Amino acid sequence: MVDAERTRAAETKLAGFFANYPPPIAKLGKVLRARLRARLPGLNELVYVYERQGSLVLSYSPTEGGADGVCGLGVYPDGVKLFFGQGARLAKTEPGKLLHGQGKTVRHVGIEAVEDFERPAIEQLITAAVQLAKLRLDAKAEGAVILKAGAAAVPAGKVAKAAKGGSGANGAKAANGAKAANGTKAAKANAARPVARQATTRLRSKKSDAE
16 A cells, blocks of 8 residues: 555655756656656656766666666756667667667667657657566556665755756757647656665655646
8 A cells, every 4th residue: 555655755855856957857857757657557666866967867667676677767957868778679670760878778868848758659669668678567556666775865955966057958848848748648658777776765656647
């Protein structure tokens, strides 16, 4: 059973993390978070904070380990990225050539507006990522919000020192994309794979929608 008090505490802390970013970036990030949780029912949402990069990363994993993350959301001072934990393998057969990155396994797609996320090619990537992970999603299942050690220890107001600094062109596009999300159907997506092997605080959560 979901612990309502812990859920509220988790959501309050996440709201504080998002508040560190320019409003258009934060709004787009929250909309995409809701879409990913709706698309990936039952997967745990692992919350990582990287102060040096000024980034907030949400990884969606069938376990409590980021290494098992299917896909994820990265929020940065200048934009938002959708990550795929097995992106290098997906890139071999991906017709749209949307995946970027040179890492051994992880690849990403830049998301400047909700419309970018709603492209059929993104859903195809998510579907392929779920299949590659050999997962069977249960629409009625509830995942947990797990604050990894970094996120649990860092005050919400210190997530991104430079985040308040510049929304720029990406921020403007994010603002338009976030507005476009109003009235649209909940879409679909999958998670990244950040490294953070420290103690975790497990927080049970129902799927939440971005405001």
